[in-house]
Amino acid sequence: MQSETDPKNDPQPATGERHGWDDIKPILDHARHVGISTALTETGRRPQDSEQADFACTVTREAITNALRHRQEVNRIVVSWDHNSRGGIDITVRDDGRFLNNEADNTSSSGTGLARLRAEVQAHGGGFHSGPGSDGWTLQAHIPSLAAMAANNIGMKENA
Numbered sequence: 438m439q440s441e442t443d444p445k446n447d448p449q450p451a452t453g454e455r456h457g458w459d460d461i462k463p464i465l466d467h468a469r470h471v472g473i474s475t476a477l478t479e480t481g482r483r484p485q486d487s488e489q490a491d492f493a494c495t496v497t498r499e500a501i502t503n504a505l506r507h508r509q510e511v512n513r514i515v516v517s518w519d520h521n522s523r524g525g526i527d528i529t530v531r532d533d534g535r536f537l538n539n540e541a542d543n544t545s546s547s548g549t550g551l552a553r554l555r556a557e558v559q560a561h562g563g564g565f566h567s568g569p570g571s572d573g574w575t576l577q578a579h580i581p582s583l584a585a586m587a588a589n590n591i592g593m594k595e596n597a
Contacts, residue, residue, distance in 0.1 A: 455491035458483050464498050465516070468505065474513040481520030486584040492561070493518065493526055493580060499554050500530035500567075500576040508534025508574060524582030525563075533573040551576075 465475045483490070497516055504511050511534035519527040551567055558565040558578050567576040 455487050456494035457487070458490045458493070460494050461497055461516070464494075464501055468501055468514055471505070473511055475516070476513075477516045477518065479518045479520070481522070483520055484524045484582060484584065486524065486582060488583040489524075489526060489580055492583065493528060496528050496554060496558065496576075496578050496580070497530060499550055503550065503576075504530075504532035504534055504574065507537055508532060509537055510535050524584065526580050528576075528578045528580070530576045531570075531573060536569065536574075
């Protein structure tokens with residue numbers, strides 16, 4: 438049974454559908470509903486890249502889920518989505534919570550969710566880092582233009 442503080446309880450697209458850019462709003466609203474101040478800042482222009490939008494929502498949702506499940510006394514979560522001119526996005530999610538179960542001393546095993554997410558981001562040609570800081574936890578991910586990567590892969594197959 439999922440807890441009330443689990444943003445995965447929020448409405449999701451039907452099976453097979455991708456998240457859109459605005460699908461992060463219910464996740465942030467859920468955190469607000471349980472008493473956490475949240476903010477989303479977004480810079481740059483959102484690309485018309487449905488795969489990247491879906492992936493950005495997945496990465497952000499996982500970071501918020503971890504804040505709710507694995508930290509105590511979380512008062513704020515700040516999400517930054519920075520779209521760059523090459524179609525990529527840099528995602529930063531910070532929370533100000535304290536660690537449960539000596540998590541700060543055991544950052545090498547960041548859990549299956551973050552380990553899976555790191556592998557998936559890297560498999561898509563991106564970068565990923567998460568860990569404790571002086572005032573909470575930070576997750577940073579870079580997701581390149583997935584539409585451009587798909588177009589390049591199609592072009593490479595046609596030229597083969």
